[in-house]
Amino acid sequence: MGEMPVVGLVGLGLGGLVVGAFLNVVIVRLPDGDSLLGPSRCPECETPIRRRDAIPVLSWILLRGRCRSCGEPIPAGYPLVELANAVLWVGAGLRFGPSWALVPMLVLVSTLLAQSVIDLELYRLLDKITFPVLGASVVLIAAASALEGDPTRVGMAVLGGVAYGAFLGVPAFVMPRGMGLGDVKLALLLGLFLGWLHPVLILFSLIIACGLGIVVGLLVLVARRGKSEPFPFGPWLALGCVLALLFSDPLLDSYLIDIPAWL
Numbered sequence: 001m002g003e004m005p006v007v008g009l010v011g012l013g014l015g016g017l018v019v020g021a022f023l024n025v026v027i028v029r030l031p032d033g034d035s036l037l038g039p040s041r042c043p044e045c046e047t048p049i050r051r052r053d054a055i056p057v058l059s060w061i062l063l064r065g066r067c068r069s070c071g072e073p074i075p076a077g078y079p080l081v082e083l084a085n086a087v088l089w090v091g092a093g094l095r096f097g098p099s100w101a102l103v104p105m106l107v108l109v110s111t112l113l114a115q116s117v118i119d120l121e122l123y124r125l126l127d128k129i130t131f132p133v134l135g136a137s138v139v140l141i142a143a144a145s146a147l148e149g150d151p152t153r154v155g156m157a158v159l160g161g162v163a164y165g166a167f168l169g170v171p172a173f174v175m176p177r178g179m180g181l182g183d184v185k186l187a188l189l190l191g192l193f194l195g196w197l198h199p200v201l202i203l204f205s206l207i208i209a210c211g212l213g214i215v216v217g218l219l220v221l222v223a224r225r226g227k228s229e230p231f232p233f234g235p236w237l238a239l240g241c242v243l244a245l246l247f248s249d250p251l252l253d254s255y256l257i258d259i260p261a262w263l
């Protein structure tokens, strides 16, 4: 694995912004089954957004967060998703360098960002995102492994996916109110990537997810003055996975675990 040149990181940042704008379209339209094609519209007055007002982040700042037609505020969530996706892509570029492994990693982090926002807003994870990405990821991971001359490595990924899915499947069946099946299906995808690098990362990722989920869950409970409301676990599973992947070098080094140089 070589180091990503600065020009590559800049490219990933800009590409991440553009794909982040597409993620906003997915987040707004896919839960309702709306088509992903056609121009975006103002959430308030439904005027189509003109192309020069659709530059990621920049347009929102230039318009001071308001629609050009009706002047109503456009939620800061839109530029935040674009920025977050750019940060995730640059982070993946720093960790994986200019390698074949980077391609499926970019798909994963963008998928997890979109699913997390949808889960925070609607308390559900969409099968119509999880399943196609799961299938595509197996193909991309198999291809990346083969191109790096290590074709059987895809087996570790598949085992990781099955292991993480089964591990979360047990509590989901014992206490269906605590963990949704959407989380279990998401774990298939997370385990695929974690197992590809090393199965122990599944454990690290789950520890990070539970730690973050419990701390934030308690804070939310205090903020709502004890009123119990649904609390999505998907975003914490996703964040735990992304952190375990991006910081896999120091995590695995500290346990003297070697992984192939290309991962």
Ligand SMILES: [Zn+2]
Pocket (backbone or CB within 6 Å): 042, 043, 044, 045, 046, 047, 067, 068, 069, 070, 071, 072
């Ligand atoms: Zn408007």
